[in-house]
Amino acid sequence: MQRKVTKAIFPVAGLGTRFLPATKSVPKEIMTLVDRPLIQYAIDEAREAGIKEFIFVTSRGKGALEDYFDCAPQLEQTLREKGKTELLEAVEATNMESGAIAYIRQHKAMGLGHAVACASRLVADEPFAVILPDDVIAGETSCLKQMVDAYQETGGCMVAAMEVPPSKASSYGVLDVKEDMGAMVSVKGMVEKPAPGTEPSNLAVIGRYILTPDIFTNLKGQGEGAGGEIQLTDAIATEIAKGQNVFGYRFQGRRYDCGSKAGFLQATVAFALERDDLRDELSQYLEELVVARRAAE
Structure with missing residues (x-):
């Protein structure tokens, strides 16, 4: 039996430039999907997975977070x-116990690997665990809970994986698969943002990780990778080179890229349609909008 995963790192130091001018004064992580900020979805997922200690890697201007x-x-x-009462319960659910949450400053934007090393x-x-709040994943069982349960059987390092079109693979870290076991794949290599046509598979790494502390040793001696940044995927690839087990996990659920405007809007609509108090009115509006657009064509 593996040691339980009870700590999670949330890298939230980014400037959120794709959402300017809103993020000039509002951290991207507290922009809301319906009536809950992005970071709340990540925290709730971590809690469901059994996380007890929450570590935020922040930067200047994140006081509101x-x-x-x-x-x-x-x-x-x-x-x-x-x-x-209902609103009070919703507000109290956002409170974190004293000592459960910690904040670390990343003074220079040097990549995800550097943020984790902090x-x-x-x-x-x-x-x-490492959770990237930009990736919001909706599912009956949270993505990280699925991974934690699988980790208890496998150990090693594990990354969330999702099939993407080859044309989009160059935007992700991509797995080089050693053995495909269905929900789980063993990994023989990882490539961060491969050049088009060179991707080893169509399995992309999504923003959920379960890692061993050996990753910190790898990051310490690691130079810059793709984009001139210290890449977390390079540190995981070092584990593979050392003969350690690394797995990709095909999670059950729908992932929304809330680091992009289109993905954020898609998630907002999808989550709103799941709400009993919003579904009917929003569905009617969307239907009327589609009819009006078709009529105008």
Whole structure:
């Protein structure tokens, strides 16, 4: 039996330039899908997977993100006095227990691998998860929970994997598959953003990882990779070269790329349509919109 995964790193230091000017003053991670910020979806997924300690790698200008997880006594008291129980419960669910959450500053934007390395002292010698909030994954069982359950059988390192069209493979880290076992694949190599036509497969790495602390040793001695940044996939590839087990996990669920405007809008519509209080009105509006567009063509 493997050690339980109870710590997760959330790299949230990015500037969110694709969402300017909104992200000039609002961290991208607290932009909302319906009525919950991106980061709340990531936290809820981690909690479902059994994560107890949450490590945020941040940067200057992320104060609002830190405040989001703090208690709001005045707001909570007002809701309590007005008998708004449902809203009060929703607000209290965002509070994090003292000591459960930690913040580390990444002073220079040097890539995902560098962001993860910034948290090495807090992780120490335990296996840990990495969650990228930009990737919102909807499913009956959360993606990370699926991976944690599988990890208990396999150990090693594990990455979430999703099939993508070959034309889009150059935007991802791509797996070189050793053996395909269905939901799980063993990996013999990883290539970060391969040149078009050189991708070893169509299995792309998505923003969920379960890693061993050996990754920190690899990152420490690692130079710059694709894009002039320190790449996490390169550190995982080093584990493969050392003969360690690395797996890709085909998760069950729908992934939304909320790092792009189109993906963010798609997720907003999809999550809203799952809500009993929004479904009917929104569905009617979308149907009317489609009819109006067709009539105008």
